[in-house]
Structure formats: structure tokens, C-alpha cells
Amino acid sequence: MEITARLKAMPVTLLLIGLNLLVFLFTALTGMDIWWGNGLQLLHLGANYWPLTVQQQEYWRLFTSMFLHAGLWHIITNMLGLFIAGMFLEPVLRSVKYSTAYIITGIIADYASIWYHKSAVGVGASGAIFGIYGVFLALLTTPLFHREARKTFLVYISLFIGLNIITALFSPGVDNAAHLSGFFSGLITGYIFYFTLTKADGERLSG
Template sequence: MQIQKHLLQMPVTLALIAINCIVFFVMVFSGLNIWSGNPDTLLHAGGNYWPYTIDLHQYWRLLTSMFLHGGLWHLFTNMLGLFMAGLFLEPVIRGPRMCLVYFCTGIMSDFASIWFHKDTLSVGASGGIFGIYGAFLALLTTTVYRPTIRKPLLAFIALFVGLNIILAFFSGGIDNIAHLTGFCIGILLGYILYFTLSNTAGNQLPDETK
């Protein structure tokens, strides 16, 4: 029952995960390499690439690229990160605000990505996911969340950010610009959203987190 309560309080998170997974497996059945992706296939499907997105005015790629992933591991890590953040953030800020953070930070981080890497194809939901973590961090420094759960949740965010910093040093193909942009804009949005929330909004979390 408690698991069901969690899931019922995060419909937007689950919908985003479902859409990302459906798009990925449709792409795989259409010829995408399940492990490493195919740049040409991803570009044709709506990948974010400066000569197309900006020079050819195909701005919709800033949105569509958020639902494309360059392999199963890329999809899995992004969706796991989204699920974990949505578990504790969406019940508090609710679905419409969750959408606002995800899409605003995702689109803006996608633009930053191709601005700094004009010759690189960009895909993935990580900009929006880092935006969600930024908003989550901002709200954890306010009175929205109960003091008893702030420290473990802050530790969770620190672990998430720390692991991504380590991966950035030892792995190639990680879009640090998109991550940083999404995270910083997410923090800003989190503080703005704070003024739209009641001080008891954190009480919407399931009982076992109290």
C-alpha cells in the first residue's frame, strides 16, 4: 500500500519515464543500436544539433532531443535519477510545477549544450533531470521540507552530484554544460516556486518519510 501511495503521488514523473522508455524501444525496433545508439538515426529522429536546430530554425529539436537516448545504459541511468528525484519532489510541488521545472530546464540546457558544442549531436533527458535536482536542492534549504528529513535528502543529492562529477572525469561523452546549466536554472526555479508553496507542502510525502 505504501508503494502504491508513492506512485499515485508522482504521475508526471512516471509519465515522463514511460514516454522516454517507449520512444527508446520504438527507436530500437526502427534500427537504433540498443547499446550505443546511431548518430544518424538519432539526428533524423529529432536530435539536437546546431546546424539543424538553429541554422535551419528547427527549434523543436530542443524538445524532442530530451526524449532520445544514445543507448540502454544512458536511458537507464537517466530514468533512475528521474524516478528517485520525483519520488520526493513531485508529491511536494505537484505535477504542473514538476512539468515546468523539467521542460524549462531541459530546453534551456539543450540550448546551452549546442551553443558550446556546435559540432556535436546532443540527446538525452539529463538537462531536465539535473534541473529537477537543482529545484529539489533549493527547496531543501527552505522550510518546505521537515527538518527531520532534510539531512538525508541533502545527502542523497550530494551523492547524485558527486557520482556525476566522478563520471565526468572518467567517462567520455558526458554533457557537463547541459548538466550544469540545468542544475543552476533548477535552483533558481526552485526558489521561485517556493513562494507558490505552503509551508506544509512537505507534509504531502507518504507517512513513512515523516
């Protein structure tokens, strides 16, 4: 698939990346440290925090926190992971299913994050991104795709999971609650989606 055709087939991914970058630029222009972020500023902008999100019933934070990031490295790694997953999976799922998977798994991940870390401020798209990889892995274990494609992409997914496990071991600040809940909710979503997809959908996966 040519680059231009591939980009045209992933409008939701590109829109999500654009929104995340615009929000990050806005936070930087309003004075937030672009390297480490600032918890108080992020709270004012819609970050996730148990006392506010649940106890004060500001549930909208489960959504807005997905577009906030605590530093340049945080957003770069997340957007790179989203771009890679979206490049292959969005053409298969198409925009509506892909958006649904992203939002649902992201919200589940964000809730799990603040439930487990009740005193921490949570931001980032990683829960939703892990959800997308969970959907991808689930579909790779079904007959939807050709056998050779399944083998190739299972290697990609395994590398992604392996690298994140290594990162989690050496980086105590990693939100494993969000990552794991996003990933496993993505697996469930993927198996549900499988029954709504056809062989023609599977054939849109290309390396």
C-alpha cells in the first residue's frame, strides 16, 4: 500500500494524533513544563483524579485526560505507538469501530488507573493505545487474516508487549493499571468485533 493511500485509510488515527499534539502545544504555551508536566496545571485542564472524577462525579475527566500528556517524551512515545497500530488496524476496522475501541478501552483504562492509584493525577493516551493493541492481538488469533500476515504481525505485537514490560520493570512511574486494563479490555473488544467483520475486512491488512 502506498504511503498516501495508507494515510487516507487512517483518518481517525491522524485526527487523534493531531488533537493530542494541539492540546500539548496549548499546555506548553500556557506555561507548563514540556519535559515533566505539572500535576496542578493538568488537573485544571482535565486530568484524571479519583477525588474529582469519582467523588465529585466529574466523569468527563475519564475522556479529557486521554488528550493530556506529562512531558514531551510521554507524548512522543504514545503518538508513535498510536500511529503504528492505527496504520495497520484502522483500515481493517474502519473509522466507527476503530473510534469505538479507542474510546471504550481508554475510558476503562482511565477508570482502572485512578481506582488503583487514588492519590495520583492521571493523564495520557496509553490506556487507549494499549486497548487498540489488544484489539489487534485478539483479531490476529482469529481466522480473519491470512496465516502469513498473522505470523508477521504477532511478532510486532509481541515486541511491543515485550518492550513495555521491560520499560515497566525499570520505570516505576509507568501506569501498569491503565496499560493492563486497556489491553485486556481491547482483547475482549477485538473478539466481539470479530463477529462483525468479513474476509474482505481482513484482506485490508497489509505490511
